[in-house]
Amino acid sequence: MAFYLIGYSIIFFIIALVIFIELVAHRIIYKDNAVMQRIFGHPLLRYSLRRVGSSLITILLAVIATFFLIRAGYASEMDTLCHQTQFGGVPISKLPPQLVEDVCVRFEKDMGFAGSPFEQLGFFLYSILPFPKTLCTTSFTLDSATGEYLMHVQDCRFFIMDLGKIFNTSVSGDQKEVYVIDFVFQKMAISFPVGILAVLVDLGLGYPLGLWMAKHKDGIPDKLGNAYIITVGSIPGVAYYYILLAVFVGIFSLPSVYNASDPLSYIAPVLTLGLAGLTGTALWVRRYMVDEFNSDYVKFARAKGLSENRIMGVHVMRNAIVPLIRSIPASVLFALLGSFFVEKIYNIQGIGNLLINANASKEFFAIQGVVIIEAFIAVIAYLLGDIVTAVADPRISLSKE
Amino acid sequence: MEKPIISVKDLIVGFYTHGKKVDVIRGVSLNVYRGETLAIVGESGSGKSVFTKTFTGMLDANGYIKQGEILFDDMDLAKVAKKSRSLKGKEKIVLENKDSNGPKPMSKKDWLKIRGKRIATIFQDPMTSLNPLFSIGFQISEVLIKHHHMTRKQAKEEAIKLLEKVKIPDAARRYRDFPFQYSGGMRQRVVIAIALACRPEILICDEPTTALDVTVQNQILDLIKELQQEYKWTTIFITHDLGVVANVASRIAVMYGGQIVEYGTSEDIFYRPAHPYTWALLSSLPQLGVKGEPLSYIPGNPPTFSSEIIGDAYAPRNKYALKIDFLKESPMFQISETHFAKTWLLDPRAPKIEKPVVIQELTKRMAAAAKELKREVEE
Numbered sequence: 001m002a003f004y005l006i007g008y009s010i011i012f013f014i015i016a017l018v019i020f021i022e023l024v025a026h027r028i029i030y031k032d033n034a035v036m037q038r039i040f041g042h043p044l045l046r047y048s049l050r051r052v053g054s055s056l057i058t059i060l061l062a063v064i065a066t067f068f069l070i071r072a073g074y075a076s077e078m079d080t081l082c083h084q085t086q087f088g089g090v091p092i093s094k095l096p097p098q099l100v101e102d103v104c105v106r107f108e109k110d111m112g113f114a115g116s117p118f119e120q121l122g123f124f125l126y127s128i129l130p131f132p133k134t135l136c137t138t139s140f141t142l143d144s145a146t147g148e149y150l151m152h153v154q155d156c157r158f159f160i161m162d163l164g165k166i167f168n169t170s171v172s173g174d175q176k177e178v179y180v181i182d183f184v185f186q187k188m189a190i191s192f193p194v195g196i197l198a199v200l201v202d203l204g205l206g207y208p209l210g211l212w213m214a215k216h217k218d219g220i221p222d223k224l225g226n227a228y229i230i231t232v233g234s235i236p237g238v239a240y241y242y243i244l245l246a247v248f249v250g251i252f253s254l255p256s257v258y259n260a261s262d263p264l265s266y267i268a269p270v271l272t273l274g275l276a277g278l279t280g281t282a283l284w285v286r287r288y289m290v291d292e293f294n295s296d297y298v299k300f301a302r303a304k305g306l307s308e309n310r311i312m313g314v315h316v317m318r319n320a321i322v323p324l325i326r327s328i329p330a331s332v333l334f335a336l337l338g339s340f341f342v343e344k345i346y347n348i349q350g351i352g353n354l355l356i357n358a359n360a361s362k363e364f365f366a367i368q369g370v371v372i373i374e375a376f377i378a379v380i381a382y383l384l385g386d387i388v389t390a391v392a393d394p395r396i397s398l399s400k401e
Numbered sequence: 402m403e404k405p406i407i408s409v410k411d412l413i414v415g416f417y418t419h420g421k422k423v424d425v426i427r428g429v430s431l432n433v434y435r436g437e438t439l440a441i442v443g444e445s446g447s448g449k450s451v452f453t454k455t456f457t458g459m460l461d462a463n464g465y466i467k468q469g470e471i472l473f474d475d476m477d478l479a480k481v482a483k484k485s486r487s488l489k490g491k492e493k494i495v496l497e498n499k500d501s502n503g504p505k506p507m508s509k510k511d512w513l514k515i516r517g518k519r520i521a522t523i524f525q526d527p528m529t530s531l532n533p534l535f536s537i538g539f540q541i542s543e544v545l546i547k548h549h550h551m552t553r554k555q556a557k558e559e560a561i562k563l564l565e566k567v568k569i570p571d572a573a574r575r576y577r578d579f580p581f582q583y584s585g586g587m588r589q590r591v592v593i594a595i596a597l598a599c600r601p602e603i604l605i606c607d608e609p610t611t612a613l614d615v616t617v618q619n620q621i622l623d624l625i626k627e628l629q630q631e632y633k634w635t636t637i638f639i640t641h642d643l644g645v646v647a648n649v650a651s652r653i654a655v656m657y658g659g660q661i662v663e664y665g666t667s668e669d670i671f672y673r674p675a676h677p678y679t680w681a682l683l684s685s686l687p688q689l690g691v692k693g694e695p696l697s698y699i700p701g702n703p704p705t706f707s708s709e710i711i712g713d714a715y716a717p718r719n720k721y722a723l724k725i726d727f728l729k730e731s732p733m734f735q736i737s738e739t740h741f742a743k744t745w746l747l748d749p750r751a752p753k754i755e756k757p758v759v760i761q762e763l764t765k766r767m768a769a770a771a772k773e774l775k776r777e778v779e780e
Binding site: 318 | 515548
């Protein structure tokens with residue numbers, strides 16, 4: 001009960017905060033309080049709220065689209081799926097027939113396939129929207145006295161977002177009846193360290209490389225950088241991954257299998273991802289720097305007597321970064337989603353191939369869950385991108401007028 | 402005569418374009434005196450901007466000083482350190498003026514001590530001269546911190562004072578504004594405030610009013626004039642608008658085809674012009690036209706420098722050209738103590754020619770134009 005209280009309090013608090021901010025910004029309350037106006041009436045805050053609002057609608061549309069796609073593909077397979085499923089480790093075929101029907105009806109209901117399409121959509125939205133809910137595991141025990149199976153409802157847990165369960169162990173590994181949301185987060189936690197280190201390599205080397213190339217435009221650094229970018233860009237992706245595998249494992253004798261506790265085994269996958277990513281980063285940094293470099297304000301900054309390094313590092317960089325900064329939150333958040341090829345090559349048990357495995361074994365809850373979480377991450381990434389761009393560029397008008 | 406603040410002697414500036422070397426400043430000598438307002442007048446492409454860019458070492462990457470000296474204090478600004486880099490790897494430009502005696506060559510660091518601090522420049526387009534992403538306060542303070550080693554707080558106070566100096570209302574509040582919030586005239590004021598921040602000895606104004614609304618032009622010119630009286634700097638005005646020049650300049654140099662063809666005091670140029678190009682420039686001033694007469698203009702195009710110029714660069718467009726103008730460049734003739742012109746017409750052997758009507762009636766028409774202007778102002 002306490003959990004429900006907390007959950008609904010949070011939802012209520014968020015709604016109250018939004019209303020409060022709108023009221024302050026419209027100068028209905030705290031009209032003359034300069035401090036309150038500055039904090040809660042700040043255009044950036046309202047801009048962000050508006051963007052969050054429209055993002056939520058986008059996510060909702062993505063979720064509804066996923067819902068219909070899944071229904072179209074899997075509605076007819078519910079019965080088969082029920083009969084393939086093991087409940088609490090007991091194959092359904094071993095259950096008494098009268099129980100099987102009960103179980104399958106319950107299964108269908110749990111899966112959200114019972115009732116009219118609108119009921120189903122309602123149930124589905126309720127499951128994934130952040131209303132607190134309780135979920136339990138069903139298990140069966142053989143009553144030795146009567147020789148009958150007994151159904152138990154146990155291990156009840158609270159959820160904010162319910163994405164269903166994974167039943168097939170070929171997808172979930174050795175875990176039985178794992179909740180999709182748990183499983184996706186487990187996998188993300190595995191993918192993320194490699195992904196985020198690759199992003200650090202990408203940005204940490206890509207930006208200086210682009211800057212260096214722009215500074216020595218048409219010079220040797222520029223030519224070297226271009227050669228590298230074109231080389232990496234022209235090799236097909238898979239070939240590139242295997243070439244780097246050969247280089248790292250064959251020449252530098254680095255471990256070819258990823259092991260979370262062995263820092264050395266991080267190097268190959270991180271560099272494989274990072275060195276490919278930085279080509280794009282460097283290319284765009286260079287392009288925007290060069291673009292800005294011919295601007296009048298650069299000439300004027302030089303006439304002011306500022307040093308070349310300050311002009312490059314402060315004036316030009318600040319302008320070049322505006323169009324680039326939007327993609328940084330996306331790079332960081334997409335690190336959560338891993339990379340299919342690199343995870344396969346270096347045997348990282350991450351999220352990269354989850355979608356493909358799930359599709360192969362018709363684990364539609366997993367498919368649905370991954371699609372929704374990825375949509376969620378993408379929308380948040382671009383939302384953050386818009387907000388940081390608005391922070392970086394004072395020319396962006398934050399109010400509707 | 403007093404010692405000039407900048408003394409240019411026989412300056413030749415070349416550019417390297419399309420695999421060719423062309424000279425766009427062809428032997429310019431000029432003295433600039435402390436406290437004066439010198440206007441350099443000429444058409445687009447006459448080399449007036451390039452000429453002043455050499456004072457701050459801001460020639461484009463493919464430009465180089467081939468010959469000559471620019472004496473400023475004990476420095477020779479024409480001597481550039483380590484300029485033997487290759488351009489696009491094709492040919493190395495070797496300086497002809499690398500004698501080991503005299504002032505040492507200018508290094509990158511030396512330039513940073515001159516640019517902004519001693520010689521400041523205001524450019525043509527205030528809309529783009531300011532960095533759009535930094536507040537105007539930041540852009541002024543930056544100079545103060547750099548050149549006067551102020552702390553951030555001191556710089557802020559000083560910057561607000563400067564904004565007040567250039568007549569930006571409510572300066573303290575405006576400190577945090579961004580350039581995009583301002584009109585062209587306001588931005589040019591900010592640009593002037595930045596130039597002012599360095600307390601320069603020389604202010605180069607590269608067509609500072611060309612991009613501005615006509616109604617704002619005069620305000621900006623008056624502001625520059627006013628501040629000059631207060632700060633006692635030397636102004637070099639680059640413009641193609643003789644109307645602007647008449648307002649501000651004490652001395653005028655007329656440039657054509659990379660050379661100075663005539664220079665003298667304002668009176669010399671406006672009342673006793675001697676070079677046919679100056680005549681043509683003055684004749685085409687709409688203010689001096691007479692109602693009913695068509696406006697006069699200079700036919701043809703300025704020289705392109707792509708082929709070598711033989712004789713007087715202006716000769717092909719000059720209806721007063723003599724035969725010798727096509728063969729041999731004229732020397733600089735001295736007309737009075739302050740007035741010089743580079744035309745064979747001043748040679749004693751030259752035939753007497755009839756000046757254009759406008760020039761003959763110059764005094765009369767000037768007076769009429771002034772009267773007209775006065776009436777307009779009164780209205």
